[in-house]
């Protein structure tokens with residue numbers, strides 16, 4: 001995603017990938033409204049939407065609900081801004097084709113093993129090759145090497161639980177308690193799958209999950225000895241929560257899991273990482289091109305670090321609510337009851353999707369949309385034609401919308417589809433940089449255009 005955004009904004013990125021081919025590991029099952037809209041803005045909306053129906057059926061089968069959840073309390077109602085249920089493997093294929101189709105080179109079997117930066121650039125070692133670049137972004141995941149090689153601080157909290165999920169067969173399944181909360185954590189099984197949320201795991205683990213390891217974990221959480229066979233490649237992860245203290249050290253930046261790791265509870269990681277990439281791409285490209293105003297690149301850390309910190313915060317709360325025992329059961333009952341209150345339910349929905357994000361802008365703008373990710377507005381253009389905002393954003397430029405004759409260079413609109421909005425400036429990453437309602441003055445628009453270095457010749461008109 002980042003490579004494609006950089007390329008679109010005029011930079012020449014190269015992707016170094018450790019593996020020989022995409023891993024095909026089944027991880028996330030979907031993305032939230034923000035990443036969905038980010039992909040729609042680049043013309044990928046239809047491609048991802050094709051997976052949504054099957055994704056919803058998979059989710060209903062696996063969880064008995066299509067609703068989103070907090071700590072496995074599946075009560076969060078859908079919001080008006082839609083998420084997409086697409087398996088991560090499928091999304092990665094779409095993004096790879098998107099980036100490669102734009103001419104981004106992807107060098108497989110290039111594991112980064114060394115990195116040195118100086119005033120003018122960064123030298124990266126990958127195998128016996130040395131690559132020189134103006135900037136390096138570590139998008140190499142929670143265990144990636146860029147963070148370590150560049151010396152980023154990565155403080156956080158140790159795991160409370162280990163989660164394991166494997167395709168496997170249980171011989172004596174009738175011995176087990178029903179799937180759900182059990183004495184040592186949570187146990188799921190069915191549809192050829194076994195999973196445990198294990199709060200009493202004594203060991204640190206590495207390598208593929210073995211039959212013995214899975215049987216021992218089921219015993220720890222449920223208290224029951226079962227025989228498990230046909231264990232296949234699965235997933236093991238913890239809820240350790242860590243985040244770098246700075247997203248940029250000189251010419252090295254981090255995005256995605258490389259910058260933050262946390263429990264996947266509630267499915268927020270992929271969305272968070274994609275939105276890091278979208279926030280960073282245009283800023284880094286402008287910095288490389290020499291057109292960025294002072295501080296533009298640093299606004300990446302300023303805007304994205306708090307968003308990551310909020311996700312760590314809510315995943316820690318979820319781990320607390322997943323702990324076994326009667327005290328947590330009681331707390332869960334109370335939280336589940338609160339979630340029946342519509343305003344509370346909406347609060348959870350906004351928090352888990354990141355729709356509650358509002359960046360501070362370095363100038364005055366009181367409009368409620370200012371600093372927020374812009375929804376895909378249903379516009380009416382001056383000629384009466386209908387258009388979605390996402391149809392005006394394919395080339396990655398900022399978009400300025402205003403009534404006829406109000407602002408030179410703007411896309412002229414009769415209506416933005418919202419009564420409280422007559423004009424707005426949308427940054428390349430979809431954040432509303434400036435907005436005006438009926439009767440509002442336009443006097444901070446110039447400051448906004450300069451603050452984000454929106455070259456008026458590149459504003460979409």
Ligand SMILES: Cc1cc2nc3c(=O)[nH]c(=O)nc-3n(C[C@H](O)[C@H](O)[C@H](O)COP(=O)(O)OP(=O)(O)OC[C@H]3O[C@@H](n4cnc5c(N)ncnc54)[C@H](O)[C@@H]3O)c2cc1C
Nearest residue numbers: 018027028029111112140141256257264267268269270271
């Ligand atoms: C079981 C599970 C379920 C999840 N469910 C969800 C969900 O429903 N929704 C959601 O939003 N998120 C979910 N997540 C989280 C999501 O999968 C991650 O947040 C996401 O994959 C992070 O993407 P990334 O690109 O930052 O890192 P990764 O996907 O880890 O990609 C890093 C890439 O860098 C490569 N690499 C590593 N080291 C090097 C090196 N030294 N040199 C070169 N290349 C290197 C790797 O091979 C890999 O291709 C889930 C995670 C798990 C484990």
